[in-house]
Amino acid sequence: MFVVIAGGGRTGARLASLLLNENYKVRLIENRRNLLSLLHKELPTEVIYEGNPIDPGVLEAVGIREAHAVASVTSDDSMNLAISFLAKKMFDVPRTIARVNNPNNAWLFDEKFNVDVSLNQADVLAHLIQEEMSLGDMMTLFKIRRGRYAVVEEKVPAGAKVIGIELKDLDLAAHCVIAAIIRDGVMTLPRGDSKLQPYDEIIAVASPDGAHKLAELLASPSHLERSSGRKIS
Numbered sequence: 001m002f003v004v005i006a007g008g009g010r011t012g013a014r015l016a017s018l019l020l021n022e023n024y025k026v027r028l029i030e031n032r033r034n035l036l037s038l039l040h041k042e043l044p045t046e047v048i049y050e051g052n053p054i055d056p057g058v059l060e061a062v063g064i065r066e067a068h069a070v071a072s073v074t075s076d077d078s079m080n081l082a083i084s085f086l087a088k089k090m091f092d093v094p095r096t097i098a099r100v101n102n103p104n105n106a107w108l109f110d111e112k113f114n115v116d117v118s119l120n121q122a123d124v125l126a127h128l129i130q131e132e133m134s135l136g137d138m139m140t141l142f143k144i145r146r147g148r149y150a151v152v153e154e155k156v157p158a159g160a161k162v163i164g165i166e167l168k169d170l171d172l173a174a175h176c177v178i179a180a181i182i183r184d185g186v187m188t189l190p191r192g193d194s195k196l197q198p199y200d201e202i203i204a205v206a207s208p209d210g211a212h213k214l215a216e217l218l219a220s221p222s223h224l225e226r227s228s229g230r231k232i233s
Contacts, residue, residue, distance in 0.1 A: 001025065004067045004093075006053035006083045007074035008035045011099060013042055015071060020047065027062040029053040054082050056090060069095035073119070077105045081113055088114040140211075141203075151179075151205055157220035158198040168192035170217060175210025179203050 001024050005012050008030030016028045020043070028043065030036055031052050039048050051058035053074065064070065070087040072080035080098040087093040100106050100120040109118035141151045156162065162170060167178055167190055181190050182201040188194075196202065206214060 001068045002027075002063070002066055004059070004062055004064050004070045004087075005029070006070065006072045006080075007099075008032070008039050008048070009073070009075060011073045012071075013039055015073065016043055016047060020044075027067075029058060029062060054079055054086070056086055059083075059086060059091065064091045064093060067091075067093050069093065069097060071097040071099075073099040075101055077101050077108070081108060081115070084114045144205075149205055149207055150211060151203065152211055152214070153201065153203050154215075154218050156196050156198055156200045156202065156218060159221040160196075160198075160218050162196045162217045163198060164195055166193050166195055172210060172214060172217075176204055176206035176214050179205055 003019055003024055003026055005016055005026065005028040008028055012028055012030070016026050019026050026047050027049055028039065028047055029049050029051055030039060031050060036048065036050060049058070049062045051061070053059070053072070064087065067087075070083065070093050072083040072087075074080055074083075077100065080100075084096040084098045087096050095116050096114060097117040097119065098109055098115045100109050100118050103120060106118065106120045109115045109120070139153045141153055143150045172178070178190050180187050180203040181194065181196065182188075182203070183197065202218075204210075204214060
């Protein structure tokens with residue numbers, strides 16, 4: 001897959017590095033001298049193209065007509081929208097991704113303005129905080145099906161509700177599947193009559209609702225519920 005990245009700041013450089021590690025073809029466009037010197041220390045020279053990313057001639061020169069996606073991640077919202085417009089309307093790029101710097105401009109970043117995917121950093125951060133708070137000690141390993149499901153891992157604490165109950169009786173099947181149990185360093189594939197023990201590690205595939213329900217079942221009784229700074233009994 002070929003991705004054109006407009007903007008060589010920290011976001012663009014990091015994105016380029018991640019995509020290169022996944023064997024994507026990448027071209028990153030940047031025209032600020034101070035950033036170009038840093039980029040050449042982090043990325044292969046052939047990845048970097050010096051030029052104004054809003055210039056159609058520059059976009060043509062990096063091969064945008066063959067690109068599968070364009071990611072506009074500059075620090076200027078108007079520029080990100082303009083690049084998305086050019087990518088869609090002039091070069092017929094299948095997928096446009098644009099960074100939202102000012103949350104007040106988020107309403108502009110949709111299909112009407114030629115943006116397929118908007119990256120609103122404020123919303124992403126708020127979502128991550130909300131998710132981490134709601135899932136307790138559960139760790140999300142990675143997400144699948146465009147984020148609709150997650151592969152999660154957690155250790156069963158002493159006193160958790162799930163201990164001693166057969167998996168088939170946990171009422172998780174519609175939203176969560178426990179795929180593996182690791183006990184004393186040995187991984188086993190669970191069955192319906194399997195029971196969890198304290199300090200087991202489990203790996204599960206879950207929807208957001210399933211992950212929240214599993215987190216409740218795995219909650220340690222020593223964790224305080226907080227309401228107005230007091231423990232709820």
